[in-house]
Amino acid sequence: MKLDLSPQAAWQPLPTSQWNEDAARHLLRRVGWAAQPPEVDRVLKDGLAASLERLFPAKANLLPKPPLIARLEEDTPAYAQKIRTAETREQKQVLQREQRERQQQAMQNLVINWLQFSSRPENAATEKWTLFLSDIYVVSQEKVNNIAWVFQHHDLLRQHGLGPAPALTKLVSRSPAMIRFLDLQDSRKNAPNENFARELFELFVLGEGNYSEQDIKEAARAFTGYRLRKDEFYFDAKQHDDTAKTVFTKTGAFTGDDIINRAYELPAAGCFVPHEIVKFYLSEDMLSPDYLAPLGDWWRDTGYDLRKLALRFFSSQMFFHPAFRGNFIKRPSQFYLGLVQDLNLNVAPYPRHSLNTLRLMGEETFRPPNVRGWVGGRLWINSGTLNARRQLVETIFNPVNEETLNADEQRALVAARAEGIGTFTVEDDRLETMLQSMSTDQITARFLDYFLPVKISESYRSDVRDFLTRDTATEDKRIARLRATAVVVLQSPEYQLC
Amino acid sequence: MNNLHRFLPTTRREFLSWGGRGIGLLAFSQFAPSFLVESTLAATPSPEKDRSILVLVQLAGGNDGLNTVIPYEDADYYRLRPTIGIKKEDAIRLDDTLGLHPSLAALHTLMQDGRAGIIQNVGYPNPNHSHFRSSEIWETGSDSEKFLPTGWIGRFLDNDCTGTPGTAGTGGDPVAVHVTNELPQSFFADKPHATFGLRSGGGRGNRENLAFLEKLVKDDDHEANANASFLRATMMDALVTEQRVQKVIGGYRPESAYPGNNFAQSLRNVAALIASGMSTRVYFVSLGGFDTHSNQVNNHSNLLRTLSEGLAAFQQDLVSKKLDSQVLTMTFSEFGRRPNENESRGTDHGTAAPLFVMGSGIKGPLHGTAPSLKLEKNRDLSFSTDFRQVYATVLDKWFACPTTQVLGKTYEPLPFI
Numbered sequence: 030m031k032l033d034l035s036p037q038a039a040w041q042p043l044p045t046s047q048w049n050e051d052a053a054r055h056l057l058r059r060v061g062w063a064a065q066p067p068e069v070d071r072v073l074k075d076g077l078a079a080s081l082e083r084l085f086p087a088k089a090n091l092l093p094k095p096p097l098i099a100r101l102e103e104d105t106p107a108y109a110q111k112i113r114t115a116e117t118r119e120q121k122q123v124l125q126r127e128q129r130e131r132q133q134q135a136m137q138n139l140v141i142n143w144l145q146f147s148s149r150p151e152n153a154a155t156e157k158w159t160l161f162l163s164d165i166y167v168v169s170q171e172k173v174n175n176i177a178w179v180f181q182h183h184d185l186l187r188q189h190g191l192g193p194a195p196a197l198t199k200l201v202s203r204s205p206a207m208i209r210f211l212d213l214q215d216s217r218k219n220a221p222n223e224n225f226a227r228e229l230f231e232l233f234v235l236g237e238g239n240y241s242e243q244d245i246k247e248a249a250r251a252f253t254g255y256r257l258r259k260d261e262f263y264f265d266a267k268q269h270d271d272t273a274k275t276v277f278t279k280t281g282a283f284t285g286d287d288i289i290n291r292a293y294e295l296p297a298a299g300c301f302v303p304h305e306i307v308k309f310y311l312s313e314d315m316l317s318p319d320y321l322a323p324l325g326d327w328w329r330d331t332g333y334d335l336r337k338l339a340l341r342f343f344s345s346q347m348f349f350h351p352a353f354r355g356n357f358i359k360r361p362s363q364f365y366l367g368l369v370q371d372l373n374l375n376v377a378p379y380p381r382h383s384l385n386t387l388r389l390m391g392e393e394t395f396r397p398p399n400v401r402g403w404v405g406g407r408l409w410i411n412s413g414t415l416n417a418r419r420q421l422v423e424t425i426f427n428p429v430n431e432e433t434l435n436a437d438e439q440r441a442l443v444a445a446r447a448e449g450i451g452t453f454t455v456e457d458d459r460l461e462t463m464l465q466s467m468s469t470d471q472i473t474a475r476f477l478d479y480f481l482p483v484k485i486s487e488s489y490r491s492d493v494r495d496f497l498t499r500d501t502a503t504e505d506k507r508i509a510r511l512r513a514t515a516v517v518v519l520q521s522p523e524y525q526l527c
Numbered sequence: 528m529n530n531l532h533r534f535l536p537t538t539r540r541e542f543l544s545w546g547g548r549g550i551g552l553l554a555f556s557q558f559a560p561s562f563l564v565e566s567t568l569a570a571t572p573s574p575e576k577d578r579s580i581l582v583l584v585q586l587a588g589g590n591d592g593l594n595t596v597i598p599y600e601d602a603d604y605y606r607l608r609p610t611i612g613i614k615k616e617d618a619i620r621l622d623d624t625l626g627l628h629p630s631l632a633a634l635h636t637l638m639q640d641g642r643a644g645i646i647q648n649v650g651y652p653n654p655n656h657s658h659f660r661s662s663e664i665w666e667t668g669s670d671s672e673k674f675l676p677t678g679w680i681g682r683f684l685d686n687d688c689t690g691t692p693g694t695a696g697t698g699g700d701p702v703a704v705h706v707t708n709e710l711p712q713s714f715f716a717d718k719p720h721a722t723f724g725l726r727s728g729g730g731r732g733n734r735e736n737l738a739f740l741e742k743l744v745k746d747d748d749h750e751a752n753a754n755a756s757f758l759r760a761t762m763m764d765a766l767v768t769e770q771r772v773q774k775v776i777g778g779y780r781p782e783s784a785y786p787g788n789n790f791a792q793s794l795r796n797v798a799a800l801i802a803s804g805m806s807t808r809v810y811f812v813s814l815g816g817f818d819t820h821s822n823q824v825n826n827h828s829n830l831l832r833t834l835s836e837g838l839a840a841f842q843q844d845l846v847s848k849k850l851d852s853q854v855l856t857m858t859f860s861e862f863g864r865r866p867n868e869n870e871s872r873g874t875d876h877g878t879a880a881p882l883f884v885m886g887s888g889i890k891g892p893l894h895g896t897a898p899s900l901k902l903e904k905n906r907d908l909s910f911s912t913d914f915r916q917v918y919a920t921v922l923d924k925w926f927a928c929p930t931t932q933v934l935g936k937t938y939e940p941l942p943f944i
Binding site: 130134137171313356358407412413433435437483492493518521 | 723
């Protein structure tokens with residue numbers, strides 16, 4: 030499909046005449062996880078502009094702090110004290126081990142709560158946006174080694190992710206997780222560490238090629254003195270280099286915030302986040318700079334307002350162009366959450382069927398592979414990860430075998446059910462209802478038109494219909510047939526796309 | 528099932544013969560898995576079939592070691608386990624102090640024939656009591672304090688040791704096969720390897736679904752985009768392997784009577800794949816339910832019987848097929864259980880435990896030392912053999928692979944091989 034838009038027309042709103050059911054599904058799958066029928070109806074009724082205003086509210090819903098994160102924050106100072114004052118080496122090791130274990134449990138608690146929260150339709154767009162920002166402002170639990178800080182970091186992205194980008198970047202420079210991840214706390218007046226300054230220019234604001242090594246060296250001096258005290262940012266004036274620096278051809282006794290302001294004065298800052306949005310939401314094949322330039326100029330004039338950028342991008346002719354329909358590979362978290370939404374399920378409350386599943390599909394939550402985050406696209410797919418995706422579908426269509434769960438998992442299951450979270454798999458009664466209320470053609474249409482993002486051929490449709498109606502002598506066989514059809518359609522290459 | 532329309536050749540020979548029948552190779556190669564096309568073009572011979580194979584058997588949930596190998600002369604054992612302890616007269620005598628749980632009769636016979644052994648009291652320093660974490664430690668082979676992103680088998684495959692098949696699907700066979708729902712962490716690797724997941728127990732009855740999926744993968748009449756084509760090609764590769772595996776399993780005639788349970792049937796399927804001459808080096812099978820916190824006597828007894836009879840049928844099958852010299856089987860569990868029983872006539876999470884090794888020419892039957900039970904309530908066993916010594920033995924003596932590259936340091940091997 031040829032991209033036949035002019036750079037001027039590209040970012041103009043989609044004409045109302047082209048706002049239809051297909052466009053609505055494209056929107057929902059790309060800004061969120063799936064196109065659930067009631068959500069499709071809703072955005073069609075409300076219209077594109079009003080829907081985007083709702084999907085990207087000025088204030089996003091905030092993920093409540095998971096109980097084990099709260100406990101960790103509360104107990105950590107006391108633990109640290111105990112570890113410091115432990116009398117023997119052995120006691121110290123025992124305490125350290127306990128602390129690591131609590132980190133691990135808190136992490137599981139966080140991931141599961143995050144998945145549950147994200148799977149709610151009203152949070153899908155903002156949580157995906159937060160995921161997008163966390164792929165720019167990357168931190169990894171691997172190095173941060175404090176899951177409460179990792180939670181705080183994402184909370185910050187959630188709270189300020191739809192405001193002005195410069196303000197967000199300044200907050201990120203004070204985020205404890207980031208300070209540890211990019212070694213700011215080791216940056217001293219006489220020995221500035223360049224890690225943060227480099228990533229600030231390369232990965233947060235400008236992109237490679239828009240700064241010199243000298244700019245980094247000078248900027249690093251401005252970020253000296255950023256410290257942590259009692260889990261919070263603290264500025265140590267004694268460790269701060271307050272002498273003159275020359276960054277991007279201007280000289281002054283710049284502070285860290287000044288440097289961030291200087292970076293946003295450069296034209297390259299306008300195109301950087303749009304470039305990242307394209308990569309995260311639209312296509313692995315980059316758009317030519319001719320397209321990005323006008324959007325970048327416009328965004329700069331808004332004062333780098335992230336919400337305005339989202340509203341404009343997701344309503345543009347570019348975003349809805351046929352060249353970008355149904356051809357983007359779902360990241361593992363979207364594959365998982367999309368299944369949960371498409372099948373109206375709840376997120377399983379134990380790691381084996383959530384955290385571990387994501388890891389097997391190649392996305393280890395809160396542990397991106399490096400400072401650049403995930404490359405994504407085709408790199409998500411190999412025989413192993415594809416197998417894991419197919420396995421997940423099988424798992425979701427078979428009842429939880431509670432006998433094979435260990436005691437921790439059984440406890441988690443009981444606790445979740447007590448909170449009314451209990452639908453983790455597609456049970457027979459739901460398939461039965463479907464069989465009783467829908468015709469074969471309706472079921473085929475439901476599977477192919479709701480689940481798959483591409484227009485499928487008549488022969489494909491008739492293959493599915495034939496399979497669905499083969500060997501259906503008894504009720505049990507009909508249910509088994511329906512289950513098998515759903516499983517195969519959701520395992521198909523097409524369902525890996527959005 | 529055999530009259531189902533087949534869409535693709537499943538072996539290289541079949542593929543070549545299709546080519547010979549005038550089906551254009553280039554026209555075909557659009558759908559054919561890359562390994563078939565490549566090996567046809569290069570006309571490379573298949574790799575040698577003689578190779579050592581490891582079968583890992585996971586006892587998931589934490590197997591109660593003290594009720595597996597019973598110190599029947601130790602008064603402390605009966606002090607710690609007044610109700611669930613195995614009585615001296617019930618234990619199958621191994622030597623003057625130790626006996627096997629009565630459910631392990633079949634394994635005991637193997638030991639008498641020199642085909643199985645026990646490594647006692649295996650664990651690691653600073654043990655962790657979480658299922659999740661302790662499994663991770665066992666499967667990655669890490670220290671308790673360290674987190675490793677890759678598994679010990681994965682690193683074995685990464686290291687391309689002597690006799691390790693190539694990474695890019697030599698001959699199209701998966702290098703490692705797991706008969707579990709999830710890819711075991713042991714298989715996590717830095718480089719991509721062709722691994723394959725076989726459904727636990729059966730695996731049959733799915734062939735029709737598989738054929739249907741394959742049909743959908745091939746049906747690309749609708750407008751294709753580059754990513755869709757890429758996904759189809761990758762999935763086709765995986766499906767061809769799966770179809771071939773299903774064919775092998777469906778047509779297998781075992782030489783011993785496997786019990787009907789899932790675990791034994793999984794082992795039967797592993798035997799089928801081994802007998803078919805696939806170049807796979809590692810198989811991973813799991814038996815769950817060992818997390819016996821309450822009323823464990825009957826449960827544990829049944830689990831051990833399932834284990835013992837399944838393993839014995841598997842070994843018997845391999846012996847009859849003269850494959851036994853190629854295959855080493857080894858059990859492991861994330862931890863053993865607390866020496867003292869709890870208030871619910873069960874046991875809580877513990878530390879070290881014995882594990883079984885099985886194969887022709889296993890030396891033994893007992894290796895390492897039994898744990899001391901001079902313990903107060905709620906204290907744990909202290910391990911005497913590090914689990915990585917077992918891995919080192921397997922890597923070094925079985926796979927002829929430099930162990931330090933895989934395990935990070937050197938561990939003293941054990942004399943069971």
